[in-house]
Amino acid sequence: MTIPLIQFIDVSKSFGTSPVLNGLNLSIYKGEIIVVIGKSGTGKSVLLKHIIGLVHQDSGQILIEGKPLSQLSAVDRKSFHKKLSYMFQDNALFDFMSIYDNIALPLVEDSVFPKNQVKKKVLKRMEQLGLIGIEEKFPAQLSGGMRKRVALARALVIDPEIVLFDEPTTGLDPIRKKKVHSMIQEYQKQFEFTAVIVSHDIPEIFNVAQRIALLDEGTIKFEGSKKDILDSHSKVLNDFIQGKDF
Amino acid sequence: MLIKFIENFGKKFLSMLESMGRAILFFLAGMMHMFTLPIQFAKIIDHTWFIGSKSIFVIILTGLFTGMVLGLQGYYSLVKVGSEAALGAAVALTLISELGPVFTAIMVTARAGSSMTAEIGIMRISEQIDALKTMHINPVRFLFSPRIIAAVISFPLLTALFDVVGIFGGFISGSIMLGINQHVYMDTVIQSINIHDINIGFYKAFAFAVVTTTICCYRGYYTHLYSGFGARGVSLSTTNAVVQSCISIFVFDYIITFFWI
Numbered sequence: 001m002t003i004p005l006i007q008f009i010d011v012s013k014s015f016g017t018s019p020v021l022n023g024l025n026l027s028i029y030k031g032e033i034i035v036v037i038g039k040s041g042t043g044k045s046v047l048l049k050h051i052i053g054l055v056h057q058d059s060g061q062i063l064i065e066g067k068p069l070s071q072l073s074a075v076d077r078k079s080f081h082k083k084l085s086y087m088f089q090d091n092a093l094f095d096f097m098s099i100y101d102n103i104a105l106p107l108v109e110d111s112v113f114p115k116n117q118v119k120k121k122v123l124k125r126m127e128q129l130g131l132i133g134i135e136e137k138f139p140a141q142l143s144g145g146m147r148k149r150v151a152l153a154r155a156l157v158i159d160p161e162i163v164l165f166d167e168p169t170t171g172l173d174p175i176r177k178k179k180v181h182s183m184i185q186e187y188q189k190q191f192e193f194t195a196v197i198v199s200h201d202i203p204e205i206f207n208v209a210q211r212i213a214l215l216d217e218g219t220i221k222f223e224g225s226k227k228d229i230l231d232s233h234s235k236v237l238n239d240f241i242q243g244k245d246f
Numbered sequence: 247m248l249i250k251f252i253e254n255f256g257k258k259f260l261s262m263l264e265s266m267g268r269a270i271l272f273f274l275a276g277m278m279h280m281f282t283l284p285i286q287f288a289k290i291i292d293h294t295w296f297i298g299s300k301s302i303f304v305i306i307l308t309g310l311f312t313g314m315v316l317g318l319q320g321y322y323s324l325v326k327v328g329s330e331a332a333l334g335a336a337v338a339l340t341l342i343s344e345l346g347p348v349f350t351a352i353m354v355t356a357r358a359g360s361s362m363t364a365e366i367g368i369m370r371i372s373e374q375i376d377a378l379k380t381m382h383i384n385p386v387r388f389l390f391s392p393r394i395i396a397a398v399i400s401f402p403l404l405t406a407l408f409d410v411v412g413i414f415g416g417f418i419s420g421s422i423m424l425g426i427n428q429h430v431y432m433d434t435v436i437q438s439i440n441i442h443d444i445n446i447g448f449y450k451a452f453a454f455a456v457v458t459t460t461i462c463c464y465r466g467y468y469t470h471l472y473s474g475f476g477a478r479g480v481s482l483s484t485t486n487a488v489v490q491s492c493i494s495i496f497v498f499d500y501i502i503t504f505f506w507i
Contacts, residue, residue, distance in 0.1 A: 052379075052380050054376055054379060054380070081382060082382060084380070085380070086377070086380040088373050088377060090372065090373060092372060092373040092374050092376065092377035093377075094377075095368075095372075095374075105381065105383070106381040106382075106383070109381065109382075109388070110382070111284055158381075
């Protein structure tokens with residue numbers, strides 16, 4: 001049996017008196033694209049933030065290749081986090097930095113690569129994402145779609161093994177949404193990273209996903225492929241997909 | 247009623263202790279990361295340019311008018327007791343050990359400190375600080391440490407500039423406008439100042455640099471905890487940072503003067 005790359009076991013998290021995750025169980029496998037869907041405010045972003053280490057669970061365990069994340073040594077935890085990239089819902093680009101500097105930042109701060117190699121890597125990613133010619137511009141000077149691509153370039157520049165996408169198409173028109181979806185699919189195939197996507201783009205996102213998980217009331221209420229969804233008689237799932245309040 | 251009052255008081259006291267602990271840890275982390283390699287030269291130069299070079303004009307302007315007012319007020323006070331010849335000494339001593347460091351710190355806080363809080367606060371509410379963390383970049387090292395080094399470099403230099411321009415301002419109103427002998431003015435300036443006074447001025451400038459930069463960066467960094475999210479949260483953090491910095495300048499001014507005079 002394949003050991004999941006990341007596994008949530010009975011993970012609970014509350015903010016003040018409001019529970020967000022409530023005994024959540026979820027397995028994420030290496031090289032797959034898993035999409036987490038669910039109503040706004042059900043803790044989808046919180047789930048991603050647990051993986052990247054921005055939020056810590058109150059109870060339960062998160063396993064990384066079978067080992068509890070909390071029990072990993074500082075070196076192992078750092079090396080796991082170095083495999084991760086996070087694409088924020090609102091891009092979180094540094095507005096005081098040029099596009100080139102934004103994309104180069106993770107490499108520059110890591111101080112592992114010499115300047116010319118950093119430049120080579122950044123320009124390569126910019127070229128792959130159609131961003132050549134805007135190196136000196138600032139995020140505020142770009143359109144929403146371009147900013148998304150810059151955020152994606154920044155997420156991919158470190159050659160991550162796992163990329164976490166937090167609603168990557170929020171605020172985009174249907175054409176650009178489609179472009180971002182195919183971009184994720186294309187680059188996932190090309191770079192073979194594991195993608196965890198939080199999305200509301202139903203049903204379009206089902207074409208990108210290899211597996212879909214429905215998060216509701218702090219737990220996973222459904223997990224399966226696109227075919228499983230179509231065959232499912234789950235009331236919660238069907239109500240959510242049809243936009244009914246449940 | 248009394249229990250409720252005690253409960254509220256206890257809550258506020260605990261929250262104040264928590265806040266102080268957080269501020270101290272923030273300060274210590276910033277200090278520690280000043281020395282972690284690689285040294286962030288580019289950022290230090292950039293912030294020194296922003297805090298230091300870009301404050302030169304405002305420091306010259308305030309220094310000049312402070313010196314001119316001191317010269318004017320000092321002359322009319324001293325002339326009553328027939329000691330107007332001591333104007334140079336009065337202006338120089340007041341500026342070097344007291345007004346120079348205090349006014350410089352207040353002006354730089356108003357100009358650069360407020361901008362630090364707003365910039366870091368906006369980074370906080372737009373998830374840019376979280377983005378740094380996801381890129382394994384320590385936000386305190388990235389945002390606070392270079393600024394504190396830049397402030398420690400800039401504050402004493404700006405204070406020295408303020409002092410020199412202020413003494414010249416006193417010379418304009420005392421000698422050129424009110425007729426005190428120019429040589430007497432300059433001679434009393436030189437005779438009255440000793441290294442102890444200059445040192446006190448620099449110790450104050452150094453302390454104000456550390457205190458105000460810490461407060462301004464801390465307020466921006468934790469804007470979501472104290473002032474809430476959004477534009478109003480950032481504006482409130484900025485106001486609080488400037489007010490607290492100014493109060494701290496006066497408190498530390500008293501403490502340093504008390505111990506070093």
